[in-house]
Amino acid sequence: MKTNIVLIGMTGSGKSTIGEKLSQQLEMPFKDIDLFIEQTTKQSIPELFEVSEAHFRALETLACKKIAATENHTVISCGGGVVLDQENIQALRKTGWIVFIDRPIEHIVKDIEIGHRPLLKQGKNRLYQLHEQRFEMYKSSADFRVENRFALEEVILEIKNSLPETIVQKRRR
Numbered sequence: 001m002k003t004n005i006v007l008i009g010m011t012g013s014g015k016s017t018i019g020e021k022l023s024q025q026l027e028m029p030f031k032d033i034d035l036f037i038e039q040t041t042k043q044s045i046p047e048l049f050e051v052s053e054a055h056f057r058a059l060e061t062l063a064c065k066k067i068a069a070t071e072n073h074t075v076i077s078c079g080g081g082v083v084l085d086q087e088n089i090q091a092l093r094k095t096g097w098i099v100f101i102d103r104p105i106e107h108i109v110k111d112i113e114i115g116h117r118p119l120l121k122q123g124k125n126r127l128y129q130l131h132e133q134r135f136e137m138y139k140s141s142a143d144f145r146v147e148n149r150f151a152l153e154e155v156i157l158e159i160k161n162s163l164p165e166t167i168v169q170k171r172r173r
Helices: 015-026 032-043 046-050 053-070 086-095 105-111 125-141 154-164 165-172
Strands: 004-008 030-032 073-076 096-101 145-148
Touching: 004 015, 004 086, 015 030, 015 073, 015 154, 030 032, 032 046, 032 053, 032 073, 046 053, 053 086, 086 096, 096 125, 096 154, 105 125, 145 154
Parallel strands: 004 073, 004 096, 030 073, 096 145
Antiparallel strands: none
């Protein structure tokens, strides 16, 4: 049975912020896959990318499988590239509802910090390329899409209204 809520989307789309707030409102634990990887490897994401992107992606797949298999009633925030390997999505879909947080790219470009984001070391223009490359993957991987162009509370309400009642109701008790 699907009990997790899995947030996917572009880097800077608001997955972590939305995920933390949603988890508080639903009284569910929150798990950030990138933080999980950093904690288990004792290395930062940029350090892991220095080895190679393929090295990081392999660790990401292991993390997705482990979290999907061991977490229940958890809000999970994924890294922006999680959709690059369908093995990740298949693992996460087994136990979770996948929500595409779709924030307009212009909004992301305006306020994203690129210092700790290895794929953006070439600059913010790389965001447009990543968006074009990944947008259809996000849409096809998600159970539903929520636009993040409004107030945080409105986005969270839309997510809660889109989830099966069994997930939202179970957490209210």
